[in-house]
Amino acid sequence: MTHYVALLRAVNVGGTGKLPMAExxxxxxxxxxxxxxxxxxxxxxxxxSKLAEKALKTKLERALETYAGKPVGVVIRTAAELAVVLDANPFKSAAPNRTVAIFLDAPPPADTLAGVSGQQAEEIALGVREIYVHYGDGIANSKLKIAAAKAGTARNMNTVATLAEWAAA
Structure with missing residues (x-):
């Protein structure tokens, strides 16, 4: 059995995609x-699960679409992959609640940084299948737009650390 983490996109954010965690x-x-x-x-x-990442993603996305009546994106990582995401954080000295990993299904395109707009005090770095962002002035007032992140889902480093710990247990 492999330990996995599934990260759902646009669930319980801003009043959209309500899904109680018990469900x-x-x-x-x-x-x-x-x-x-x-x-x-x-x-x-x-x-x-004994299943591979692609099969897990497909099963969970289908079940979520049936539940929600619309597609819900899911990103899957193994416990080992999530530990690497945490270790590879290029902004380790920054506040973990101001640093996010944007999880993608595939490696970020080579032109990811060229497709950024609205950047102010934010720092951006590319990972294996992630984009790291440190929001120096906080996330609330940021105007940052990363085209390559559109299909991804972000988690701050506090959440990544907890999920990595749980997945490793």
């Missing part, structure tokens, strides 16, 4: 995932 846990268990735990109400679920 997400039950959904994952009904799909055959084991040791299911959710973390905060933004669509983070840790579990174990």
């Amino acid at each position: 997400l846990r039950a959904m994952c268990e009904s799909l055959g995932f084991a040791d299911v735990r959710t973390y905060i109400a933004s669509g983070n679920v840790v579990f174990t």
Whole structure:
């Protein structure tokens, strides 16, 4: 059994995509995932499964679409991959609540940085299948737009650290 983390996109954010975490846990268990735990109400679920990443993603996205009546994006990482994301954070000295990893399904395109607009005090770095952003002045007033991040989902480094710890347990 492999330990995984699923990160749902646009769930319980700004009044859209309401999904109680108890229902997400039950959904994952009904799909055959084991040791299911959710973390905060933004669509983070840790579990174990014998299935490969692509099969997990497909099963969970189909179940979520049936539930929500519209597509819900899911990004999957193994426990080991999430530990690498945490270790590779290029902004380790920055406040973890002002630093995010934007999780993508594929490596960020080579022209990712060229497609950035509205950048002010933010610092940006590319990862394996992530884009790291440090919001020096905080995220609330940022005008930063990263075209390559449109299909991704962001988690701050506090959340990444907790999920990595849970997935490794």
